[in-house]
Amino acid sequence: MSVSSAHDELLAPRVAVTVFLVFAGTYFLSALVRAITATLSPTLSAELSLTPGHLGLLAGGYFFGFALTQLPMGRWLDHHGPKRVVLAFLAMAVAGSVAFALADSFYSLLAARVLTGMGLSACLMAPLTGFRRWFSPAVQLRTNSWMLMTGSMGMVASTLPVQWLLPVIGWRGLFWALALLFVLSMAALAWSVPAWTRHANAPAPAAGSPDGGYGLIWRDHYFRTMVPVGFMNYGGMVAVQALWAGPWMVKVAGYTPDEAAMGLFAINLSMLASFWTWGVVNPHLARRGIRPESLIGWGLPISLVVIVAIAWLGPRAGWLLWALFCVSSTFVALSQPAVALALPPQAAGRALSAYNLVIFAGVFVLQWGIGLAIDALDVFGWSEPDRYRGAVALFALCCVTAYGLFWRGWRRIERDRAATLRA
Structure with missing residues (x-):
């Protein structure tokens, strides 16, 4: 990419702030879901008779689903851009959250957890890929740190706040609410994130290259x-x-x-x-x-x-x-x-x-x-x-x-x- 074309891709400050905030909000939710099993473990163990081994595997299911998508997702991000990829993946997160809310056994919980991990695996990589083009190098370093900060906020929210909500709406209601929040995030992303224009990339390499x-x-x-x-x-x-x-x-x-x-x-x-x-x-x-x-x-x-x-x-x-x-x-x-x-x-x-x-x-x-x-x-x-x-x-x-x-x-x-x- 030439210097001039790279400069032309930089977002105006107001648009850049909006794009960052929408992506950050989505990543906050993904970090909350990633860490939530620690808070829910006593409730899930009591209700579904889960052993410590079940809980460990359930927590790891998220990372397994996450790892499954990383390499193909990288190519899709370069080819299709952050907007299309993150919207497609979040649809899986919605399905995974609904499946978790409806689960009645360990294996259905695990399958839902893996699906959710797959669906949320683009929530950090998609914005960082976009920031590589839309923001200057110094701003990229700042936004990367602040994205990780929102992840820490999500992990904080997965502890005491989730514990306070459990007696009010229950763990199933919590995942119904998360599914709704992911749908709202998809709408915000579809509205605010720029399209990925192919002309700004270098010529695509041959399939076998x-x-x-x-x-x-x-x-x-x-x-x-x-x-x-x-x-x-x-x-x-x-x-x-x-x-x-x-x-x-x-x-x-x-x-x-x-x-x-x-x-x-x-x-x-x-x-x-x-x-x-x-x-x-x-x-x-x-x-x-x-x-x-x-x-x-x-x-x-x-x-x-x-x-x-x-x-x-x-x-x-x-x-x-x-x-x-x-x-x-x-x-x-x-x-x-x-x-x-x-x-x-x-x-x-x-x-x-x-x-x-x-x-x-x-x-x-x-x-x-x-x-x-x-x-x-x-x-x-x-x-x-x-x-x-x-x-x-x-x-x-x-x-x-x-x-x-x-x-x-x-x-x-x-x-x-x-x-x-x-x-």
């Missing part, structure tokens, strides 16, 4: 540099926020369930504030020439120190240290828009979807893997708190290793950039 698929993405050195921290550090941050911080507070730090719920509420609020702050400062950092990979390189080690401290302190590590770990891990969230900016605009959908698949694969592996490690360490006869500490120590070692791999790729990027400037 590697660059028409994901070869261009996987071969890119910048993308490969971000993969280790995306999988381990970013995926680990989400795994902790969505699952493991809660059991640690109860099993290791000695919190009551109510105290742990308040701790999770505080962690999610901290994440919300962190992403809001990134949205404010990112344009200023971009204007000063401070690049995302440099911020990750110098900032992410803070999270490594904190996770090692958590494993070391054990019962003395409460919600505050977990909040500090999650907040200091948000440096790695800058990798998502950076990957899109590093690749051609016509490949933005594929780049973002491929990287999102990396992140959510990390979430799934770490949510499961930390639990397996806790169980496996029982062979040493350790107490439950010590097994949690051992599993977190192994996770910390993996995070340090992933950062080391990133550091090696980052230094190469810096050397190549310096050589280009000298030339």
Whole structure:
């Protein structure tokens, strides 16, 4: 795409704000649905006789459905644009919400959960693909952070607010309401989001061309540099926020369930504030020439120190240290828009979807893997708190290793950039 044509695609400020708010509202709902099973688990267990294994699989069903769509969705986003893709996917989310409201067994709940995960899998990738064309690079960094902030708001809303609504409308009524909200979101998106004009893209590659698929993405050195921290550090941050911080507070730090719920509420609020702050400062950092990979390189080690401290302190590590770990891990969230900016605009959908698949694969592996490690360490006869500490120590070692791999790729990027400037 030429510079002039790229400039012509930028949205007017008023339109840009409207588009962002509509997409942000939809992503808020998707994050709420993603995290809602933790709040509903006691009710669903009592009503449908679900075991802990059922609940774990039910929570994972969302991520399974999410992962199923990522690679084909990236190509559809590049070809058809965010508007058409997100509307088609949200129709599946409506169907999944209705199916969940009508479910009367574990397997019908699971099928509905998978369908809902598929339907909501475009709620972040679609706007980020559009922002790659419609917003300037500095604004993209801001809007990416603020989209993640709305996701944190959705996770906050999935805790105490949902708990307050349950006695009023019940969990089935809640999902009927969510289905209606998704329909309203579709109407708002159809009204406000610009169409995807093909002339603004580079010529479409031939069907059999590697660059028409994901070869261009996987071969890119910048993308490969971000993969280790995306999988381990970013995926680990989400795994902790969505699952493991809660059991640690109860099993290791000695919190009551109510105290742990308040701790999770505080962690999610901290994440919300962190992403809001990134949205404010990112344009200023971009204007000063401070690049995302440099911020990750110098900032992410803070999270490594904190996770090692958590494993070391054990019962003395409460919600505050977990909040500090999650907040200091948000440096790695800058990798998502950076990957899109590093690749051609016509490949933005594929780049973002491929990287999102990396992140959510990390979430799934770490949510499961930390639990397996806790169980496996029982062979040493350790107490439950010590097994949690051992599993977190192994996770910390993996995070340090992933950062080391990133550091090696980052230094190469810096050397190549310096050589280009000298030339």
